[in-house]
Amino acid sequence: MSPIDPRTHDELPPTAGLPARLRDFLPPWRGGFAAQAAAWLDTDWALLTCSGTAALWIALDALKTLAPERHSVVIPAYTCPLVAEAVLRAGLRPRLCDTAPGHFDLDTQALAGLCDADTLAVLPTHMGGRVVDVGAAQTIAARVGAFVIEDAAQAFGARAPTSTGALASVGLRGDVGFFSYSVGKGLTLYEGGLLIARDARVRAALELSERRLVHGGAGWNLRRAIELLGYALLYRPRTLGLVYGAPLRRALDRDDVIAAVGDRPRHDIPLHRVGRLRQSVGRRELARYRAHLAVGHAHAAARAAALAALPGVRVMRDMPGAIGVWPYLLLELPDVATRDAALRLLWRRGLGVTRLFAHALPDYPQLRGRIESAALPHARAFAARTLTLGNSAWLDDMRFEIVRTTLQGVLAQTGCAQRDCHGAASAGHGTPAASASPSQASAESGGGG
């Protein structure tokens, strides 16, 4: 048997997906998920797509029709490889922007250096439900006449402060925003995505591109419905070992980090309509989603505070005034040796500890030769120093203590207990604990408000 948590054979998920229920699949099967999701987000227009990647592809295609003389898209060098695939699929050139030090957000200086008259769009990204300030990217994009697409694939339900100080869904500040309903990202249709936009001209362009690019999909819908049913049956600690834990450990046995993380770039991006059955499941999930997020929020607040109290651990947080969602906690450790030591002890144990993305984008063999490379020191350092802890309700206090004390032990061994490691890990820019006092910068919980 695999060395899972010796007390049980439970396997916790790496992210807090919303569990689906069998009764979500009962008739009547009503469509209209997009309108329902728009209302839930407090906006009046949304477009359902078959994945987040498809949403981005459609968005880029639409913006291309509005600015056909522009050919490049600036994306973070540390993000989901499917983002690069969507840019390529749309016939555009991805430009890789280094991240801010100790962060996944676009570095403003690097961004300014990459933006020019050829830039169609820039993609600030709300990674892991952490809300970033889109303002800086917007200012830089506006200078060259580029659009802003908010990648909110992992942030459905996150809200950011508007100019009036009120809160609005992420994705509404930029020209386009998109969410993912892929398995593990929260509410799920097994695969799905949603586009939102404020401006009528942009909305019309998105609708036109969707109609031009997307057709049919009966076969895909049957397949995805079965996969979603499998998710409803198996997304629980008793059975996740079978469908998630065992393949993870097999991937680790052969040192295949990309397979372990599950972020292999895919050439083929299916485009099809989402059928009524899955839309109906989505509508029923939506009715439970607010409560699901509230539980996650409360858990994350307590756990973020406890982990950030460990010297050398930084927990990524939201920009001031924002209320993010918490599929997992994203932790930065002082260096790659400490991070790798922690993963050696925790990755196989069924506790929901894993890595976000395997690499910075140029380091995926599947993307080599297809995208540009560059030094990208911050993005590579962030990829090398971070790990994630799933924020599912199944992570009880006892299991959380295993994770916390293991991290504490690793940090003590690499010397972090003896000195203040915060300085080393928390460089400059960023959103961590902006609402807390400077001395508490890494230790306060942003979750409790």
Ligand SMILES: *Cc1c(COP(=O)(O)O)cnc(C)c1O
């Ligand atoms: C998952 C993800 C995507 C792509 O969404 P899919 O629904 O999986 O196609 C895009 N961007 C980010 C940041 C993601 O995490």
